[in-house]
Amino acid sequence: MHRATFPILLLLLAARAAAAQVSVAGTRNLAFGFLTLGVTSDVPPTDPIKSGQWNFTAPVGQRVQVRLTVPNQLIGPSGATLPLTLKNNYAFLQGTWSGAVAEFFNPPGNVNFRFTGGTGAIMRLGGSTMPAANQRPGSYTNTAICTITIF
Amino acid sequence: MNRWAKLSTAVLAATVVAASNASAQSANINVTATVFQAITVTGTADLAFGNVFPGINKTIAVADPTSGRWSATGQASAQVALTFTLPTNLVNGGNNLPITGWTGCHNSTNVPAGCTGFTPSGTATNAAFSAGGQLFVFIGGTVQPAANQVAGNYTAVATLTLAYF
Numbered sequence: 001m002h003r004a005t006f007p008i009l010l011l012l013l014a015a016r017a018a019a020a021q022v023s024v025a026g027t028r029n030l031a032f033g034f035l036t037l038g039v040t041s042d043v044p045p046t047d048p049i050k051s052g053q054w055n056f057t058a059p060v061g062q063r064v065q066v067r068l069t070v071p072n073q074l075i076g077p078s079g080a081t082l083p084l085t086l087k088n089n090y091a092f093l094q095g096t097w098s099g100a101v102a103e104f105f106n107p108p109g110n111v112n113f114r115f116t117g118g119t120g121a122i123m124r125l126g127g128s129t130m131p132a133a134n135q136r137p138g139s140y141t142n143t144a145i146c147t148i149t150i151f
Numbered sequence: 152m153n154r155w156a157k158l159s160t161a162v163l164a165a166t167v168v169a170a171s172n173a174s175a176q177s178a179n180i181n182v183t184a185t186v187f188q189a190i191t192v193t194g195t196a197d198l199a200f201g202n203v204f205p206g207i208n209k210t211i212a213v214a215d216p217t218s219g220r221w222s223a224t225g226q227a228s229a230q231v232a233l234t235f236t237l238p239t240n241l242v243n244g245g246n247n248l249p250i251t252g253w254t255g256c257h258n259s260t261n262v263p264a265g266c267t268g269f270t271p272s273g274t275a276t277n278a279a280f281s282a283g284g285q286l287f288v289f290i291g292g293t294v295q296p297a298a299n300q301v302a303g304n305y306t307a308v309a310t311l312t313l314a315y316f
Contacts, residue, residue: 024178032184034229034315041184052180074184082184129184137188137226147177 021059024148028053030125035082038133045090045104045126052125054146058115063151066093066123070108074129074140082140085128096120187226188284190313196220198290198309203248206298211291213256214263219290221311222261227284231313232275233257241294241305248305252293261287277316286313 030052032041043050058064068091074082091107094100097118105111107125115121125144198219203209211218225231235255240247256266259281269276271290280286288311 022176024176026178026180029181029183032182034185034187034226036187036315037189052182054178054180071182074182076186082186084182125180127182131184131186135186137186140184140186142182143179144182145177145179147175149175 021057022062022064022148022150023057024146025055026053026146027055027122030127030144032127032129035129035131035135037131037135040128040130042128043126045092045124047126052144054123056121056123056148057119058121058150060115060117060119062115063112064114065110065112065149065151067110067147067149068108068123068125069145069147070125070127071142071144074142076140077136077138080136080138080140082129082131082135084142087126087128090126090128091123093121093123096122187229187315188224190223190225190231190315192221192223192311192313194220194311195222198292200294203294203296205296205300208293208295210252210293213254213266213268213289213291215291218263219309220261221288221290223280223286223288223313224284225280225286225313226315227280227282229315230277230279231286232316233269233271233278233288234273234275234312234314235271235290236273236308236310236312237271238307238309241307243301243303243305246301246303246305248300249295250292250307251295254291255289257286257288259283259285259287263289275314275316 031050032043035041045051070086073084076082086107088106089104092102092104093113094102095118100117196219198211199217200209200211237253240249253271255271256263256268257278258266278286
């Protein structure tokens with residue numbers, strides 16, 4: 001048995017254990033609600049009801065990269081599309097520990113985050129949309145994806 | 152490479168692959184919106200007091216044939232707020248004929264029978280479109296001609312605004 005093999009195996013097994021403790025879950029849809037034709041509807045990421053939200057857990061001190069993929073349109077009846085606009089700083093990451101500060105960024109994109117003071121964090125997403133004057137009535141939807149990768 | 156070294160290498164490789172696969176996780180949320188049918192509202196009948204006489208008030212009730220009426224269409228079963236801009240006088244040149252005592256009712260059918268009564272004003276009254284996307288509004292009021300009211304035709308405009316909420 002090569003003695004060098006043991007430390008390497010133990011290190012990789014520790015990394016796998018850390019990965020198992022990192023989790024992400026979508027907890028709230030970005031919901032614009034009903035829209036008025038020709039009127040812009042804006043949901044800032046700070047909206048406590050309408051903004052989209054993901055919850056994260058990770059060990060204290062864990063560094064992660066968060067990648068946010070957001071569509072540029074919603075799909076409605078008979079394939080009708082509704083544009084989705086993402087403004088600057090319309091997403092933020094924030095730890096759930098006391099004193100944690102929201103770190104705003106421009107969605108979509110990648111952002112690095114560290115669980116410096118606790119094991120929980122949230123990410124919120126806002127957006128803006130305006131139905132055209134002749135927008136087809138009905139429900140529109142699409143999917144936003146958050147991927148978390150540990151360093 | 153001896154047997155133990157080969158085994159350790161294989162375990163090492165397998166562990167590396169497993170760790171890589173476990174290092175990224177994804178979760179989705181939906182982005183949703185609902186576009187409502189545009190609201191249209193049309194005045195279908197004027198509130199007509201007809202002939203009035205000096206010093207004698209005249210009231211038109213919402214159920215009277217000459218009550219004012221609007222017809223609106225919009226998103227089926229959606230809630231709307233009704234607000235009114237109402238005159239305080241009917242006008243004939245420089246002469247005013249006071250109007251007061253506004254009454255209103257809304258219904259899902261184009262008849263006042265069975266309608267829901269309210270007091271029209273600039274303060275919103277909540278209503279809802281029918282399952283067929285229709286709403287009918289009726290309005291009445293009372294004019295108060297003075298004893299020395301100048302004869303002539305008096306008129307003004309009453310405006311109904313509907314907004315989803």
